[in-house]
Structure formats: C-alpha cells, structure tokens
Amino acid sequence: MSEPQSALLLRKQLAELNKNPVEGFSAGLIDDNDIYRWEVLIIGPPDTLYEGGFFKCHLYFPKEYPLRPPKMKFVTEIWHPNIEKNGDVCISILHEPGDDKFGYEKASERWLPVHTVETILISVISMLADPNDESPANVDAAKEWRESYTEFKRKVARCVRKSQEQEEC
Amino acid sequence: MGNCFKRSTTDDISLLRGSDSVREPSSDPVGPPSYQEALSVQSSPPIYHPSPSLTQSATQLSEEEQIRIAKRIGLIQHLPTGKYDGSKKIRECVICMGDFMVGDALRYLPCMHTYHMTCIDGWLMRRLTCPSCIEPVDAALLTSYETN
Ligand SMILES: [Zn+2]
Ligand SMILES: [Zn+2]
Numbered sequence: 173m174s175e176p177q178s179a180l181l182l183r184k185q186l187a188e189l190n191k192n193p194v195e196g197f198s199a200g201l202i203d204d205n206d207i208y209r210w211e212v213l214i215i216g217p218p219d220t221l222y223e224g225g226f227f228k229c230h231l232y233f234p235k236e237y238p239l240r241p242p243k244m245k246f247v248t249e250i251w252h253p254n255i256e257k258n259g260d261v262c263i264s265i266l267h268e269p270g271d272d273k274f275g276y277e278k279a280s281e282r283w284l285p286v287h288t289v290e291t292i293l294i295s296v297i298s299m300l301a302d303p304n305d306e307s308p309a310n311v312d313a314a315k316e317w318r319e320s321y322t323e324f325k326r327k328v329a330r331c332v333r334k335s336q337e338q339e340e341c
Numbered sequence: 342m343g344n345c346f347k348r349s350t351t352d353d354i355s356l357l358r359g360s361d362s363v364r365e366p367s368s369d370p371v372g373p374p375s376y377q378e379a380l381s382v383q384s385s386p387p388i389y390h391p392s393p394s395l396t397q398s399a400t401q402l403s404e405e406e407q408i409r410i411a412k413r414i415g416l417i418q419h420l421p422t423g424k425y426d427g428s429k430k431i432r433e434c435v436i437c438m439g440d441f442m443v444g445d446a447l448r449y450l451p452c453m454h455t456y457h458m459t460c461i462d463g464w465l466m467r468r469l470t471c472p473s474c475i476e477p478v479d480a481a482l483l484t485s486y487e488t489n
Contacts, residue, residue: 177437184438239463269467284472285436285464
C-alpha cells in the first residue's frame with residue numbers, strides 16, 4: 173500500500189530536520205512507527221523568562237495534513253498565557269482553516285498548508301518570548317502577566333527549574 | 342497570534358471535516374478523506390468522508406451545505422488548469438514539497454502561483470486563499486459565480 177501524501181511530507185521534514193537541525197528545538201517521533209506523532213524538545217529561548225528550560229511537546233498531525241493543522245501540547249509543565257493548564261497550545265496558526273468572514277485574525281496568522289514543523293516551532297518559540305494576552309488560554313497566567321508580574325515570573329521560574337530536573341533523569 | 346477564542350466555525354466544510362480528534366495510529370485503512378472525489382465525479386452524487394469510519398453521501402448534508410459545496414466546486418473548476426511541461430520557471434509544489442513531473446496536472450491561481458491540482462483543490466475547499474501569498478482567490482469571480 174502506498175503511503176498517503178501526509179506521511180511522505182512528514183517523513184521528508186523529519187529527514188531534513190535530522191540533517192540540518194534548527195536552533196532552538198530538536199524534533200523526533202514519539203514512536204518510530206508513527207510518523208503522525210512527533211516529540212519536540214524546545215529550548216527555552218534566551219533572554220526570556222523561559223531561558224534555561226527544556227520543554228517537551230507533542231505534535232499530533234491529522235492524516236489530512238497539510239490541509240489541516242496539527243495539535244500541539246506541552247508535556248512538560250509550563251506557565252504561559254497562551255498555553256492551557258493541560259499543555260494545549262493556543263496559537264492562531266494552528267486553528268482549523270475556514271473562510272474568515274469576520275476578519276478578526278489576519279490571514280497571515282491563520283493555518284496555511286505551507287506550514288511545517290519548523291515554521292510552527294518558530295511561531296511557538298516567538299510566542300514564548302512574546303505572549304498575547306488578548307484572548308488567553310490560561311486566564312490566570314494572563315492575569316498575573318498583566319497585574320502581578322513578579323508572581324508570574326516566580327511560577328515560570330519554577331517550571332524552568334522543574335524542566336531542568338526532568339531532563340537530568 | 343495566540344488567540345484561542347471558542348467560536349462556532351464558519352468553515353464551509355465543517356460538516357465534512359469530521360471530528361477534530363487526531364487519528365489513532367491503528368485506524369483507517371481507507372486513506373485520507375478526499376474532496377477530490379467531489380471534484381472529479383460529477384455524474385453521481387459525491388461521497389464525503391467526514392471521518393475515517395463514517396462515510397456520508399452528499400444527500401445526507403443539509404441543502405444549504407450542499408449548495409455551498411457545489412458552488413465552491415464550481416468556482417474551483419473555473420480556475421485554469423494545465424499539464425506540467427518541464428518549464429524551468431516553476432519547479433515545486435509548496436503544498437506537498439514535491440517537484441513537478443512532466444505531465445502532472447496543475448492548477449493556476451489568479452496570483453500566478455501554481456500547484457498540483459490534487460494538492461490545491463483540497464485546500465481551496467477549505468479556504469479560498471493562495472497558500473503562498475495569502476491572496477484571496479478572486480472574490481470577484483466568486484461573486485459573479487454566486488449571482489449566476
Ligand atoms: Zn503538490
Ligand atoms: Zn499566490
């Protein structure tokens with residue numbers, strides 16, 4: 173049986189990322205036999221509160237990729253306005269496509285079938301550095317980020333420390 | 342980026358798109374749902390696969406959905422097509438990241454970006470924008486088509 177296009181495309185990306193790793197994250201599969209489920213380790217971006225942390229994430233691709241976006245989840249605990257407490261990432265480029273009749277999201281910030289693991293991760297890493305508090309996924313984190321930044325920093329620092337301990341074992 | 346409001350989707354094919362759940366590793370011997378069938382089979386009612394386990398014929402959709410899908414298919418079919426002739430100017434389809442092979446069926450968008458017909462048609466069923474330049478695929482064409 174020939175492989176679906178989505179599997180071929182993901183395999184191509186995996187090979188490319190193995191050959192030419194991108195700064196800021198490393199990518200592989202959760203299970204070598206399943207090209208649709210990826211495990212990515214994000215290195216906390218320098219000059220941000222997340223610096224020094226190692227955040228493990230999972231990406232779940234649908235068979236209709238690249239027509240539909242993957243879902244992304246942080247497995248390592250993280251405190252961020254745009255990441256749900258259960259780890260689900262809420263970022264507009266991962267929203268399902270559909271014709272936007274309301275115009276509240278710029279077209280360029282929506283899912284497009286040219287997005288790859290690399291471009292998704294670049295967006296997520298920039299979200300870590302620059303949270304968007306307009307429509308937060310973690311309301312408590314967003315409130316702290318706005319109103320009690322010291323407490324926000326403390327919680328993030330705890331996640332960073334925990335992530336370092338996890339990587340050591 | 343990052344806004345995660347909960348909203349009811351206005352996706353034209355929300356009915357066809359099936360569940361949002363991610364595929365289980367063992368499921369689905371049928372292959373990915375394909376809107377190609379809708380585009381290529383014109384004589385009999387098109388069959389949709391809202392999810393791998395569920396096949397839904399067009400007659401099970403609401404009338405409004407059927408009309409929207411038919412209009413969308415009609416619009417897509419108005420866009421020019423051709424076969425790749427080995428031209429050096431275009432080489433790769435950015436959706437599948439594959440090189441064009443001589444004889445491949447192509448579709449040309451008004452912005453002059455070119456894709457495999459099979460790759461772009463499925464996307465245009467979801468959103469009428471060019472994946473490369475985000476140019477809307479001729480709203481004027483859509484309007485004139487809808488008023489016909
Ligand atoms: Zn293609
Ligand atoms: Zn274009």
